[in-house]
Amino acid sequence: MNTTNRTLDWFFRGIASAPSFTACWIWGGRPTRDGYGTFGKATRAHRRAYELAVGPIPKGLVIDHLCETRLCVNPLHLRATTQRHNVLRSVRTMPNVNAGKTHCPSGHPYDEANTYHRPAGGRDCRACSRRKRAA
Structure with missing residues (x-):
């Protein structure tokens, strides 16, 4: 088994629930204080999911959870975007409330x-x- 396959195998073992292709895939590891899953020592699980499914995250962009679920690692729910767009799209942030x-x-x-x-x-x-x- 090559390195990529081992990484994919290790990653998929970390998913606690994936009831369907389109539903949230909840990361099973212990969340960080701010509610995100981690993959390995320092990588955020959702960022790794995006990299495995789509490719490198473009410089200057962040990964946005379209589903608003921080533990979700379903690549269909993840999008590379600017930090500003990520914050303004979220319904739970003060910058978004003030912008409206x-x-x-x-x-x-x-x-x-x-x-x-x-x-x-x-x-x-x-x-x-x-x-x-x-x-």
Whole structure:
């Protein structure tokens, strides 16, 4: 048995449940503190699943769980994407919640004319900023 086959065999033995081809394949190993499975000492199981099924992860991209299940290693549920897209696609994150807001807390619209986009991310209402400076 060559190295690739041994790796695949070892990987598939780590899957705790795979009821069907399209369902989540739950990684059976002990999860990390943030809920991801590990393969070997330091590799995240979902990243290894993507590499085994698709190929190398393109530089600068992360692996997104389309199913929102961190222990899932089904390659059909994994996609290489930017960290920004990964965070904004998730329904459970504050950046995603904030990105969906159309008005500031004072009711001013977040539109082209009234919105300042901070270099490090985030945005501010120009009308509120002017009012604070005047006060």
